[in-house]
Amino acid sequence: MEHLLTVDSLISLLTLTTLEIVLGIDNIVFISILAGKLPENKQKKSPPSWARAGDVCTYFIAAVYQLDHVADKTAF
Structure with a gap:
């Protein structure tokens, strides 16, 4: 559980959240x-x-990303 609160994990979460917001706005404009x-x-x-x-x-x-991520964890 402590690996979720590392700096790398929080930066990844912030990056993913920012991308989702930007791409969501882009999709709204495109659909409009x-x-x-x-x-x-x-x-x-x-x-x-x-x-x-x-x-x-x-x-x-x-x-697909989650399945790939799980497969990588179990393979090694």
């Missing part, structure tokens, strides 16, 4: 631009579906 180009009747439905797709991709990447 794309939704603005859609026809009027589809503009209301598109942002939630794009947000769900982005969430699924984020969870998938996090799961």
